[in-house]
Amino acid sequence: MKKTWLRDYIIKRLLYAIFIAWAVLTITFVLLRVGPTSPADKYLANLTARGQDAAQVVAAIEARYGVDIPIYEQYINYIVNLGRGDWGWSLSTSMPVMELIKTHWIYSFQLIFLSSIFAAILGILIGIYSAVRQYSKTDYAATFFSFIGISIPNFWLGVMLILLFSVKLGLFKVYYDTGIPLLSLANLQQLILPVITLGTGMLAGYTRYTRSAMLDNLRKEFVRTARAKGLPERTVIGKHVFRNAILPLITIIMFDLGSIVFGGAYLTEIVFGIPGLGQISFNAIFADDYAVVVAVTVISAFLILMINLITDITYTYLDPRIRYD
Amino acid sequence: MTNRLKNIKPIAQKVGSTKNRIFITVIALIGITVLLDIFVVEKIFNPLTYLYIALGTLLVRYGIPLLYTSRRLIQYYWQRASKNRLAVSGLAFILFLILLAFIGPLFTADPTAVNFEEKNLPPLGFTLEESVYDLKTGQFITNTITGVGEHPLGTDDKGRDLLAMIVSGARVSLQVGLFATGIAIALGTLIGVTAAYLGGKMDNILMRFTDIMMTFPFFLLLVFIVFIFGPNLALIVIVIGLTGWTGTARLIRSETLSLRTREFIMASKALGASDRRIILSHLIPNVISLIIVIATLSIPGVILAEAALSFIGLGDPNVASWGMILKAGQQNLDTTWWVAVAPGVMLFLTVLGFNFLGDGLRDAFDPRSNV
Secondary structure (H helix, E strand, C coil): CHHHHHHHHHHHHHHHHHHHHHHHHHHHHHHHHHCCCCHHHHHHHHHHHCCCCHHHHHHHHHHHHCCCCCHHHHHHHHHHHHHHCCCCEECCCCEEHHHHHHHHHHHHHHHHHHHHHHHHHHHHHHHHHHHHCCCCHHHHHHHHHHHHHHHCCHHHHHHHHHHHHHHHCCCCCCCCCCCCCCCCHHHHHHCHHHHHHHHHHHHHHHHHHHHHHHHHHHCCHHHHHHHHCCCCHHHHHHHHHHHHHHHHHHHHHHHHHHCHHHHHHHHHHHHHCCCCHHHHHHHHHHHCCHHHHHHHHHHHHHHHHHHHHHHHHHHHHHCCCCCCC | CHHHHHHHHHHHHHHHHHHHHHHHHHHHHHHHHHHHHHHHHHCCCCHHHHHHHHHHHHHHHHHHHHHHHCHHHHHHHHHHHCCCHHHHHHHHHHHHHHHHHHHHHHHCCCCCCCCHHHCCCCCCCCEEEEEEEECCCCEEEEEEEECCCCCCCCECCCCCEHHHHHHHHHHHHHHHHHHHHHHHHHHHHHHHHHHHHHCHHHHHHHHHHHHHHHHCCHHHHHHHHHHHHCCCHHHHHHHHHHHCCHHHHHHHHHHHHHHHCCHHHHHHHHCCCCHHHHHHHHHHHHCHHHHHHHHHHHHHHHHHHHHHHHHCCCCCCCCCCHHHHHHHHHHCCCCCCHHHHHHHHHHHHHHHHHHHHHHHHHHHHCCCCCC
């Protein structure tokens, strides 16, 4: 019984994901075509200014972008090329977009990875402590600081950290140094401020979720039973309460990865000058480099979709009590 | 029985007349503010003004009578909410911000006026050491600049008054926050209530659509749309409003599902009320507390999204917004640090204020919690 509905559910979610992936591609394509200025216009203005023949330039650019063929063929080409891994040519950096992304994704990844771990571990620990000692001074302090944490705009927090620790105290570098090898202590050290910047919001969120999930479960009957059996408090909290509270938390952490982290990570990269996907997309926006903006948007959207899909499926699989029809 | 009915009529008339008076006063007030806004403060009739008027009219038509008829209930909830000091301080800050945004521009300087004579002025009570090349002696000398009363928050590297820029940013943030949330909440409520009330196939279609919209990565889409069509405040508001309704729709739907089978809905159906009437005057008023809480808690997200857009250089270049000031401030962090501090503090306090108020309201509306 369980297996059939679970399979149906997974198939349904997969179909959604495929539909949305297609929608993302189509919407970006349509927006690119109906937008007030095409990439050709901008480069036409540039090249004619250097004294080249306008008609020739237009033909060359249109051929380059593949806009001299009927619109449905353009659409098919667009999707086929993206599928093949041919993401176009980045005009501002003079290299294939795929190449650009291959060299830069690791910077985004290390930031997101470290911040998530930092936030999840610390958030869960503080949340548990806060719930076990409900209404103590520590609990009040944790609640208050988590409120501040979820309200502070993370890009401003980043700027303030730079102002305090880099500009005034001189403890850290103002900008991220790409010359330092990725797997080194020096790299870890220069990632401290970015990780705090990106992690604070998540940390506050996880603290709040853990605390409320723990409190919900602490009131349950089985906790009283466990205590009546004479189990040590450690076991009651660690095995009985925490195990029940952790499951929804995993989903929240995963969903966070999908939505908040991407926006937040990109902003953090821009603040600290970390050359990840957010930074290259930021530079591309200023240089009107359409191919890069499209690529980063589409890749991030696909990643978010995939993470959400995996989260949904694992969650349904792990918790037999949940049923989605 | 007849006696009681006789007594009710005059009271009802009285209520009606006071209601009318309040209605007219409020319309006049909104009219004056809109006119003030168009002709005195901004002097441009931008697309947002249309939204302004539309939402204002909706609020007056549906919101004010509802608030008036349920004033006893509001009093009761206010008593509960006012015990929460954080919620009250949040509300106080929001009211201050609204005041600042509305009448602030009348008292502050032009936020776009560039004046290089007065650049890099620190806030009142602070000083800035600046080394200047002295033409007479041919040496670098250290000048100490002190803040002046004319620019209480100081000026930026182009000599623009920071206070004026902050006030202008408050307008932007509030406009975006309130309008986009207004659109999103209106859409979400309508979709949620309709889905729950009609049920069956309609419910299925609407909720599948909501599910799909929910998984769509909208912040990326927003960045992309603004990149393609160029930065424009009205565009940002409309895109956020048209895409941000999914959470509201789900919450409102689940709340309405339990209302649908209640006796008073059955009764109005039996009396021959139309679907439209049941939805508008029975279902929506009963979920209004939930709507208020969702609205209060979703405004900060919208404000932050706009600030983030401005911060990455996709904000409307015609108005100074907090995100934009912050970005400019970051570039001169070693000298004019106050330019980066002030807009962030305002942004932070605004978000905090809405979060405190929303949390307090949620507790006050929740019958299970004893505040």
